[in-house]
Amino acid sequence: MKNPFEVSTPEGISAQDAHELFVDVFTDFHQVPKIGHTFLNGHRGSGKSMMFRYMLPDCQTISRNCSIAELEYYAFYVPIKLTDINYPELERLHDSSNTFFNEHLLVTHIASKCFKQLLTHKGDLNKYSEDLSTFYNDIFLWHVDLSGGDIDNCIDGENLTTERIIKSIIKIIDGMVLQCKMYCKKIAMNKNIPNTYSGPLCNYLDFLYPILNELKEISLFPRKNPFYILIDDGGYLNYTQTKILNTWVSYRTSSDVSLKISTQLDYKTFSTINNKTIDYPHDYTQVNIASVYTSEKNNYYRRIEKIVSKRISKYLGKEIRPEDFFPTDKKQEGELEKIRKQLKKDNYSKEREYSSSDAARRYATSEYLKRLKRSRSGATLSYAGFGKLVDISSGIIRHFLEPASKMFNECLSKSNISIAEVIEIPVGIQDYVIKEYSSDFLEHEFKKVIQEHGDVQVGERLSKADKLYNLINGLGQMFHRIFVSDKAERIVFSIALNNLPDKELSEIIDLAEHYGYLHKSTIGNKQGTGRNKLYILSRILAPYFKLDPSGFKGYRFMNSELLKLSLTDPSRFEKEANRLLFDEDSSQLTIYDQLS
Template identity: 45%
Template sequence: MEFLKQNPFVVLSPEGKEVENTSAETIHKLFVDVFDDFKSIPEQGHVFLNGPRGSGKSMMFRFLLPDCQLIDKKKTQYNELPFFGIHIPIKLTSINNPEFDLVKDFGDYIFNEHILTMYFAELIFNSFTTLNYNNLEKSTDDLTAEIVAFYNKSFVRKLKLCGWNNQEDYDFNPKNPKEAFDIISQICFEVFTEATQYLKRNVANKSKGDQSSNVIYNGALCDYLSFLYPILKELKKLTIFPNKPIFLLVDDADNLSESQTVVLNTWVSYRSNAEVSLKISTQLNYKTYNTISGTNIDSPHDYFDINILSVYTSSKAIYNTRIRQIVQKRFEYFFERIDIDPEYFFPQDLNQIEEINKQKKLIAENFEKEGRGYRENDDIQRYAVSNYIKSLKGNSKSGHTFSYSGFNQLVNISSGIIRHFLTPAAKMFNNQYRNLKLKDPAIRYVDITQIPPSVQNEEIRDYSIKQIFDEYDKLNQDINQIKSDPKYLSKVERLRNLINGLGGLFHSYLISDRSERRVFSFAISGYPDPDLIEIINLGIRFGYFHKHTIGNKEGTGRTRLYILSRILAPCFFLDPSSFAGYKFFTSEKLLQATYRPDRFIREMTISSSDLGDLTLFNNQLDEN
């Protein structure tokens, strides 16, 4: 891929079609299973894969598609694979037009299941048109004959049972497998379109107040059990496909309407995973786990639940190793060399390291008289960077000259989201290429073998600040959210205030004389206010917070721990190097921060003490 040959850190974004358009060979070369639970996805069973935008979900699904699996499993035939993956992206298109929610009296679940079924079917058959039909064990003529038999005996029969009566409109005499699947895909699309047009017309009539002109629907009504599931079972009998589970890789299921989400949950509840497994990715905004019957689907009873960010918050070492592997694979592809060390490519600021080492030496020399911890190394870890940032206050405002550079520092800042590493790294690479090109027009992309600390620091600061300003502007322009939730804009503004309050307070702690200065997390003491939890959950959904559990303050149970994303560290001049400590707040104080962050910072700084602060060790975290 040319874009990967111009910049090794380019993000393979599904929105830009890079993931779909990238060759299987390239995907296979670059893929790294970024978390231990990845092996659970290819196993039989329904799976929910949860993580913020940019955490690698689409790349994982791309790796599970047949072309990549042929390479990974060293096979030549599709029917030799242990499963057959089909990508089902849920995008903001006609499938989930918010205006459909206006029509609640037209068989809500029945119609939404029909729409979802035909949307899936159209994508499934369309995906078969992209398969490689060369070098098959059977001739293409024989396979075409199999598909014709499937069409007549299974597809048409099932569709007729669901009320379809348009067979005479189609002359099914395909010349090859691709043409056969293309015709079937087109039929599914037209059945889908007939249903959505019916809804649109009735929505239009209702919006005009014309209840007497409701359109009558006489088309098919398909569902999972009577159409999609048996069709998929019959497809597995075609010689090109393995007689193994079909994986429907449902990407970004948060985009489904609430009714469609209920329908999808109902499919999960059927436990048809021996034949068809649903692998469902979400961006932490899945609307409900209800089914049509009113019951909930539960993990692990009905599905296996995976949170991608758990690898970061439970073990930074594992996440660092994964990012290192991703970078090394990209270097190998880009430079066609394997001897470039990521730490060499992203060097630390040596002057800063020297100054921090001086602070470490001072702490060690004064430990016997002034030490606060049990061990000398504890004080060095807690206070060296803090003291250095404080020393910068005399040279510039708020420690602005602290350098966020070095591979490990950039990994920490990415906070478990791969895109938070790759996107700024790509900008650093482009910046350095531009700088060198001005000095030497003959410079090539592959001549860049190191990014100076100053360039790293400039780009990661800019990226961090944009998370507060540019990303919030995008949230404020989300028309669908604004329509569906009258309080949405207020929630976004209050979330921004909360983040500014916490970020500002944590910076004041860092440059204070407190014993625990590196605070990045907080918990709520007492009963958590529902209004506050709603704001915090919005922050989790957008990737500003991660959540886990810890022992509560009274020692009688467990409570939620909320970790501020380290991508905000450069914006608030924080030290992203460890999980450090956490602070208990009352709901009242945090609610104050959602309205008046400056007052929250001022009052919490004045009343600041180490009471209510605890040091956070990795083994205290429970994933939840």
């Protein structure tokens, strides 16, 4: 037995475990397994890599109980994050040379990964050794020769085992990669070296695409269905490689080879090598996990419920409802129920039947926290309970599993019991761990932002990391003030901008989205003539700022100039935002009125 909530990388999960633990999310993201180029965007831990893991043939054959040849598609997994194909020294070469080298590195990296995956099918491929030998001798080596590779010393594929043939293909491809890398090292050490590269250069249309198309003719594969190339963490490609990949998308070869590209909302450009943009939805489809789960919270709740149930069943051998395994704070719920009853009584109206229930739903936690503050006992909201933990995870599956894993370990440590004896996570442990997790998300995890964006630029007083920290703190504190006020809408996590943010504010908001502190959406404007930008604070920060992650969700309209104040002048932003909060007519004021 092991911790049921332990987070493993998809690469480290067996096909059987992936099949048993996977919860079908493709009803929400139906474009991903369909034919066509697709971008899958989401924060770290949102489930992108797990989707890709489930799409691989070893999982698909188990899930569909069929052979590889009967699959709807055959997917190759190509991670980008842990690679060394990004050579900055290439940028000093002429545009065409830089493009040729980068495409060669990208093509050969993908090709090598594809054929290494085939080694997992070497037993099945033995049945088609003659076809594979023909592919190697007549197709593969011909394309290597066409690309400038040396085939004179390549072994003949006849009478070789399938494993030897595949390993020979991988060796040839890796050799072509090495030749290019050696050249990159030479120009890195000697910037005056002339462009004298005489090695192979592979590209998509003349090498990768035709080779995969011909490989598909081997009867092991679903010959009439496409190959998918699952490119994980596409944001790690350099700028030129990103443009190259977009160029492949623009070729519209998806009926034979579909590109599925995951990003952590950090894709560098949607321009091609010719500086033309690929068009959505003409060239590709796009899925943003956070946007889907922000608008479809009921679906997300059900997903987590199934994930937790499967894990408890598999690793603990028990059938326990997630709501029972992560119980709520009964004392707090009792106090909240008293407040709800009082609110219903105080707000009862014959003319408005639902006003009392609406008031109870909106204000109970706010009134409860205000009572705790007045008592000066130091107590605050408890964030225990499955529903609250789901809300706090804010659409990111990892943000549920990681704290749940820590809670489980803490339970074992403090209770001195075995894994098999765990039937619930005590309320105190849930509350302690999730508050620590929330604090770490802004304080400890923010060190990554500082490493990347902590340098102060010439002419600036603050770094981008400083401005981002000010923005998140300013919003969190403003939302807390609203929560403990007497406003009609108190549970607020969003701001809607009346006008577009300028370049500086946009850059900081993009950083906030990339690191998962904000989610982006849109909302209808007050005039009903269009839509405004909406920015939603991640509910992972609810415990940190003492907010209610559940219940009625309001939003505040604000001019972008006011929000920009938070980047460099937090105290003035707090003053102006506080005045805006308590001025019922402030949403009608101009920016000059707001900042006077």
